[in-house]
Amino acid sequence: MSNKAYDLLVEDLSNLGIDIEQVKTALKNQHIETPSWGYANSGTRFKAFAWPGAATTTQQKLDDAAMVHKMTGITPTVAVHIPWDRPADDDYDAMCQYAEAQGIRIGAVNPNVFQDDEYKLGSLGNPDPAIQERALDHILECCNLMTKFKSDTLSLWFADGTNYAGQDSLRGRKRRFEAGLRTIYQHLPANSRMLIEYKFFEPAFYSTDIPDWGTAYAWALKLGPQAQVLVDLGHHAQGVNIEQIVAFLLDEGRLGGFHFNNRKYADDDLIVGSVNPYELFLIYNELVGAELSDDEITSATAQNVAYMLDQCHNIEGKMAPIIYSVLNCQESYAKALLVPRKQLAEAQRNGDILGAHDILNNAYRSDVRPLLAQIRREMGVPSHPIAGYRASGYEEKIQSERGLADPSGGFQ
Numbered sequence: 001m002s003n004k005a006y007d008l009l010v011e012d013l014s015n016l017g018i019d020i021e022q023v024k025t026a027l028k029n030q031h032i033e034t035p036s037w038g039y040a041n042s043g044t045r046f047k048a049f050a051w052p053g054a055a056t057t058t059q060q061k062l063d064d065a066a067m068v069h070k071m072t073g074i075t076p077t078v079a080v081h082i083p084w085d086r087p088a089d090d091d092y093d094a095m096c097q098y099a100e101a102q103g104i105r106i107g108a109v110n111p112n113v114f115q116d117d118e119y120k121l122g123s124l125g126n127p128d129p130a131i132q133e134r135a136l137d138h139i140l141e142c143c144n145l146m147t148k149f150k151s152d153t154l155s156l157w158f159a160d161g162t163n164y165a166g167q168d169s170l171r172g173r174k175r176r177f178e179a180g181l182r183t184i185y186q187h188l189p190a191n192s193r194m195l196i197e198y199k200f201f202e203p204a205f206y207s208t209d210i211p212d213w214g215t216a217y218a219w220a221l222k223l224g225p226q227a228q229v230l231v232d233l234g235h236h237a238q239g240v241n242i243e244q245i246v247a248f249l250l251d252e253g254r255l256g257g258f259h260f261n262n263r264k265y266a267d268d269d270l271i272v273g274s275v276n277p278y279e280l281f282l283i284y285n286e287l288v289g290a291e292l293s294d295d296e297i298t299s300a301t302a303q304n305v306a307y308m309l310d311q312c313h314n315i316e317g318k319m320a321p322i323i324y325s326v327l328n329c330q331e332s333y334a335k336a337l338l339v340p341r342k343q344l345a346e347a348q349r350n351g352d353i354l355g356a357h358d359i360l361n362n363a364y365r366s367d368v369r370p371l372l373a374q375i376r377r378e379m380g381v382p383s384h385p386i387a388g389y390r391a392s393g394y395e396e397k398i399q400s401e402r403g404l405a406d407p408s409g410g411f412q
């Protein structure tokens with residue numbers, strides 16, 4: 001892309017009253033967290049596929065996350081899932097130091113209270129107090145790990161629910177959950193927060209204990225300011241207006257973070273923005289609008305949102321789709337930064353329906369590639385990160401060094 005295209009864009013933006021330097025600073029400060037589990041082999045309920053070079057150890061996952069950061073410049077942290085990422089010798093300090101030596105840090109800590117046989121009937125919602133206790137112990141261990149990792153985010157997702165009417169008391173499960181969440185809240189390290197993730201179905205199909213944002217929000221409100229809601233794009237029915245949920249939670253100071261992915265897969269595993277880039281833009285549009293809001297709580301909430309990918313790619317490789325996802329977020333953010341907010345507000349005030357719609361769509365239709373190439377050059381990362389990755393030889397290196405791991409068990 002020539003510099004001429006960049007110069008033209010700058011001119012257009014200045015005519016709209018948009019400060020290009022502010023846009024560039026915002027883009028350079030963008031932060032997307034990648035998931036350690038996205039670098040490992042994974043699959044569907046029907047088959048786990050092995051990908052040559054997929055990471056099998058935590059060290060390899062950290063290496064891969066660091067490589068994604070080298071290519072994009074905006075992924076300095078990696079979310080961990082415990083015990084998937086428990087080091088064989090339990091040496092979490094060494095794990096932390098290893099990450100830092102690669103130029104990245106550990107981000108959100110995700111406890112896993114769904115993979116053990118004991119959790120067949122759930123974790124915090126389990127009718128057996130001993131299993132509830134076991135789940136709590138593990139989550140409290142994760143609270144301690146947050147301090148070790150210098151992480152300020154505990155990211156909670158529960159597979160709890162029931163498959164048959166009458167299987168368990170719905171009110172009973174609610175009460176057990178509430179008690180468990182309260183205990184976790186009391187153990188959060190200072191200046192940290194817990195994010196409550198909801199999912200409307202799966203693996204339980206009759207009832208899910210945290211099925212929607214309303215339930216997560218109600219509990220966050222009851223618990224206190226350190227509890228917020230996590231929006232996983234894949235956890236909504238098709239057609240749900242996610243940007244409206246985002247707007248509501250931002251305005252209430254309770255949007256804590258995202259798990260980005262594509263909901264066409266029902267869950268986590270397709271590249272965010274690959275099917276509906278307009279939706280991703282509209283979500284970012286709400287976030288940028290909130291960042292710039294005069295309301296202190298809204299703007300502080302928006303600035304503190306944890307942007308995380310939650311994707312495990314099964315058949316299209318590991319590294320390239322993660323880089324692709326990061327770039328889709330970057331592109332959507334860039335377009336949202338180009339929305340002329342004053343003009344939009346004026347059109348909205350005047351009831352100019354199509355005028356307002358057009359202002360938004362003009363930003364969406366802008367070609368931001370010259371702008372992104374420019375900021376990447378200034379950040380010292382490849383101006384085409386996927387091409388840069390392909391040319392780096394990293395994929396060949398991990399394929400020859402790591403080979404084809406046994407995919408059984410998926411997340412190792």
Ligand code: PSV
Pocket residue numbers: 037110157197199232259267268310
């Ligand atoms: C569950 O579907 C989920 O979205 C949760 O965030 C888990 O932690 C993650 O996927 C990995 O299974």
Ligand code: MN
Pocket residue numbers: 157197232259268310
């Ligand atoms: Mn998720």
